[in-house]
Amino acid sequence: xxxxxxxxxxxxxxxxxxxxxxxxxxxxxxxxxxxxxxxxxxxxxxxxxxxxxxxxxxxxxxxxxxxxxxxxxxxxxxxxxxxxxxxxxxxxxxxxxxxxxxxxxxxxxxxxxxxxxxxxxxxxxxxxxxxxxxxxxxxxxxxxxxx
Amino acid sequence: xxxxxxxxxxxxxxxxxxxxxxxxxxxxxxxxxxxxxxxxxxxxxxxxxxxxxxxxxxxxxxxxxxxxxxxxxxxxxxxxxxxxxxxxxxxxxxxxxxxxxxxxxxxxxxxxxxxxxxxxxxxxxxxxxxxxxxxxxxxxxxxxxxx
DNA sequence: TACGCTATTGTTAATCATTCTCAATAACAG
DNA sequence: CTGTTATTGAGAATGATTAACAATAGCGTA
Numbered sequence: 001x002x003x004x005x006x007x008x009x010x011x012x013x014x015x016x017x018x019x020x021x022x023x024x025x026x027x028x029x030x031x032x033x034x035x036x037x038x039x040x041x042x043x044x045x046x047x048x049x050x051x052x053x054x055x056x057x058x059x060x061x062x063x064x065x066x067x068x069x070x071x072x073x074x075x076x077x078x079x080x081x082x083x084x085x086x087x088x089x090x091x092x093x094x095x096x097x098x099x100x101x102x103x104x105x106x107x108x109x110x111x112x113x114x115x116x117x118x119x120x121x122x123x124x125x126x127x128x129x130x131x132x133x134x135x136x137x138x139x140x141x142x143x144x145x146x147x
Numbered sequence: 148x149x150x151x152x153x154x155x156x157x158x159x160x161x162x163x164x165x166x167x168x169x170x171x172x173x174x175x176x177x178x179x180x181x182x183x184x185x186x187x188x189x190x191x192x193x194x195x196x197x198x199x200x201x202x203x204x205x206x207x208x209x210x211x212x213x214x215x216x217x218x219x220x221x222x223x224x225x226x227x228x229x230x231x232x233x234x235x236x237x238x239x240x241x242x243x244x245x246x247x248x249x250x251x252x253x254x255x256x257x258x259x260x261x262x263x264x265x266x267x268x269x270x271x272x273x274x275x276x277x278x279x280x281x282x283x284x285x286x287x288x289x290x291x292x293x294x
Numbered sequence: 295t296a297c298g299c300t301a302t303t304g305t306t307a308a309t310c311a312t313t314c315t316c317a318a319t320a321a322c323a324g
Numbered sequence: 325c326t327g328t329t330a331t332t333g334a335g336a337a338t339g340a341t342t343a344a345c346a347a348t349a350g351c352g353t354a
Contacts, residue, residue, distance in 0.1 A: 015351095018300095018301080019301070020300095020301055020350050020351075021350075022301090022302065022303080022350070023216030024303075026300085034168065041340090042340095048154070054152075054304090055303085056304045058303080058304070058306095058341090059302080059303060059304075061340090061342075062342090063339065077224065079341080081339085082339090082340065082341090083340085097268070097273060099273070100276065106271055108267050108270075108271070110263055111253050112263055113260055113263050113264075114258055116259055116263075117260075117282055118254050119285055120282060121244070121282060124253055124255070124286070125286065125287030125290075126246070126285065126286055127242060127290055128282055128284035129247065129283050129284050131281060131283060132279055132280070132281045132282045132283075133262055133278070133279070133280045134278060134280075135277045135278045136275070136276050136278060137268055137273035137274050137275035137276050138276065138279045139271070139273055143272075165330080166330070166331090168321075168322090169320075169331065169332080171318095171331085171332075188311090201333090202333090203332070203333045204330090204333095205314090205332080205334080205335095206315080206332060207295095208311090209313090209331085209332090228310090228311080229311060229312090268326095
């Protein structure tokens with residue numbers, strides 16, 4: 001995936017807000033942009049480290065906040081542990097189906113639900129900004145593992 | 148609200164699992180059952196305290212786990228702070244619409260969404276156990292407060 | 295290109311909800 | 325009433341995330 005355009009966007013946004021285009025921020029965005037997984041800050045920390053890029057965990061947390069704020073990533077609070085972040089740069093909006101046995105995450109798209117959500121917002125006079133929609137259950141594989 | 152029947156259920160379940168029907172557990176369930184709010188463990192802790200009932204925070208956390216497990220309450224992870232719990236004893240299933248400005252929580256019921264969720268579960272071969280569906284936005288009042 | 299201002303970083307400590315440990319206590323079966 | 329064992333309370337521990345702050349590095353300007 002060509003991350004150049006996103007880096008350009010990022011640069012422009014940072015400049016507009018009088019923030020700096022640092023090497024750490026660039027590396028973190030590249031790491032996110034080139035992944036299709038649901039990454040934790042620690043994942044990013046160690047991935048970068050393996051590539052010889054040093055960025056502290058604190059910086060990664062700080063940068064993720066920035067990227068969430070500017071819509072480059074979406075923060076997922078799945079389960080209890082660490083937060084996960086997903087690349088929001090391309091691809092259509094989706095929600096998540098999570099297996100509570102094996103932890104596998106499936107992304108689903110259901111436009112009808114999106115429409116209904118909008119209607120609910122309208123009904124109660126809300127200007128919707130985001131939503132969390134996670135279905136939890138046991139996946140086919142785990143159901144079959146009757147041990 | 149008459150909490151007796153729920154206490155009886157609770158007692159039966161505890162006995163079945165070789166657990167004990169303690170005064171703390173009873174008081175905590177009564178507190179939850181007689182409230183229609185979304186309570187944090189701390190809320191329960193202080194409410195009981197005001198009534199002269201002592202139960203430690205640790206016990207409340209432990210009891211909430213038990214009540215979640217046996218379907219007396221639903222645990223809501225709204226926002227970042229403490230978990231909230233709602234009485235699941237009576238009333239129909241609903242999800243939540245949350246104002247990110249004032250923190251107000253509105254409960255909504257949308258059966259069409261429930262149906263679509265089931266279909267998604269079926270489509271991916273999941274046996275669904277629970278879901279989290281939270282819409283975030285700005286409520287009418289907060290939109291009008293243009294200061 | 296060098297300079298100076300100030301945002302950013304890394305390190306470390308702090309926070310804060312929640313869980314764990316463990317000795318003392320209380321439920322409950324017999 | 326007694327013995328067994330689940331439960332409790334107090335406080336320590338955990339673990340993710342954030343804050344504080346001195347050192348550093350972007351970046352606009354001369």
